[in-house]
Amino acid sequence: MDIIDKKITALLAEDARRSLADIGEAVGLSASAVNERIRRLTTSGVIRRFTVDADHAALGLGVTAFVLVALDYEAGEPAFKAFVAQHPSVAECHHVTGGWSYMLKVRIPDLAALEAFLGELKAHRFLARSETMIALSTAVERGFTPAEERS
Amino acid sequence: MDIIDKKITALLAEDARRSLADIGEAVGLSASAVNERIRRLTTSGVIRRFTVDADHAALGLGVTAFVLVALDYEAGEPAFKAFVAQHPSVAECHHVTGGWSYMLKVRIPDLAALEAFLGELKAHRFLARSETMIALSTAVERGFTPAEERS
DNA sequence: CTTGAAAAGATTCTGTA
DNA sequence: TACAGAATCTTTTCAAG
Numbered sequence: 001m002d003i004i005d006k007k008i009t010a011l012l013a014e015d016a017r018r019s020l021a022d023i024g025e026a027v028g029l030s031a032s033a034v035n036e037r038i039r040r041l042t043t044s045g046v047i048r049r050f051t052v053d054a055d056h057a058a059l060g061l062g063v064t065a066f067v068l069v070a071l072d073y074e075a076g077e078p079a080f081k082a083f084v085a086q087h088p089s090v091a092e093c094h095h096v097t098g099g100w101s102y103m104l105k106v107r108i109p110d111l112a113a114l115e116a117f118l119g120e121l122k123a124h125r126f127l128a129r130s131e132t133m134i135a136l137s138t139a140v141e142r143g144f145t146p147a148e149e150r151s
Numbered sequence: 152m153d154i155i156d157k158k159i160t161a162l163l164a165e166d167a168r169r170s171l172a173d174i175g176e177a178v179g180l181s182a183s184a185v186n187e188r189i190r191r192l193t194t195s196g197v198i199r200r201f202t203v204d205a206d207h208a209a210l211g212l213g214v215t216a217f218v219l220v221a222l223d224y225e226a227g228e229p230a231f232k233a234f235v236a237q238h239p240s241v242a243e244c245h246h247v248t249g250g251w252s253y254m255l256k257v258r259i260p261d262l263a264a265l266e267a268f269l270g271e272l273k274a275h276r277f278l279a280r281s282e283t284m285i286a287l288s289t290a291v292e293r294g295f296t297p298a299e300e301r302s
Numbered sequence: 303c304t305t306g307a308a309a310a311g312a313t314t315c316t317g318t319a
Numbered sequence: 320t321a322c323a324g325a326a327t328c329t330t331t332t333c334a335a336g
Contacts, residue, residue, distance in 0.1 A: 001209060006210060009203065009205050009210060013203050013205060015200065016167055016201040016203050017201045046205060046210070049166065049204045050201070050204075051163070051166070051202060051294055052198045052200065053202050054197060054198055054295070055197050055199060056296070058196070058197040059197070060157075061296065064245065066247065081290050084291050085290060088297045088298075090291055091291070091292075091294075091296075092289070093291040094287075095286065095288045095289075095290065096217065096285060098283075098284045102290075103284060133245075133247040133248055133251070134247065134248045136245075136248060137246045138245050139236060139245070140242070140243055141244075142241075143202055145207070145212065145239065145242075145258065
């Protein structure tokens with residue numbers, strides 16, 4: 001994981017369809033050397049997957065919401081984690097510091113579906129307390145790290 | 152934007168390096184028909200970019216935090232938006248409902264850098280009030296929508 | 303949209319340091 | 320072990336129906 005690996009990863013994050021020759025030119029290596037590095041980055045887990053960044057609204061997921069959860073520990077933390085891992089509406093789940101135990105990012109078709117989702121959480125008795133923030137608009141959403149020299 | 156376009160987008164989200172022939176077989180089209188659909192999805196903005204999902208910790212961004220912001224409107228909302236759009240540590244910025252005006256997702260090397268980032272927000276007089284939640288661990292983080300039939 | 307050919311690109315192999 | 324360059328093989332792109 002040297003500076004060249006970071007540069008290659010950044011270039012791919014920006015545009016994963018760049019050719020190996022182009023990337024090679026940018027970092028000063030041959031296409032085959034770049035290919036070998038990408039293979040290693042992928043198998044070592046630095047690159048988790050090649051994917052596309054899609055417009056969720058166009059795919060029918062018009063609502064993004066954040067749900068702050070104070071877990072009811074009677075229901076069990078493992079059960080909660082299993083639930084969110086399997087639930088297709090849960091885009092993210094973070095264990096966080098502060099007054100809340102978990103913070104969920106949810107992508108869902110509409111407000112009715114959001115209400116149904118919160119109903120599911122309640123039905124499973126996961127919630128001691130919760131608070132939902134709906135994203136009215138999104139000013140920034142980057143799946144990648146913009147170019148910046150961090151050595 | 153029919154069902155086939157959705158399926159193609161989902162397949163690419165899962166693995167953007169699948170060949171056009173493979174995708175074509177999955178959706179019952181020829182490789183060139185799939186190619187043309189992907190071209191249209193890309194130019195129409197449904198697919199925003201081809202990218203890689205990377206391990207941020209391996210790239211030196213070990214800390215993920217969420218900053219809830221009650222904006223000081225004296226500083227100006229446009230200035231705030233411009234600041235977060237340009238700041239490389241800001242992964243997301245959502246305008247949200249509830250007691251806070253904005254919610255930021257920040258990726259940063261360490262806690263010292265997080266403190267410096269909060270200092271920047273203060274120096275620009277953006278904060279009337281704020282609250283920071285640090286992600287201790289992340290149970291789920293999907294940049295894509297898992298397969299599920301939503302018609 | 304399909305097929306089939308041409309072009310571009312990815313992968314593998316070999317030699318070198 | 321890491322690379323460059325060449326050979327091969329795959330994939331994409333283009334033209335025609």
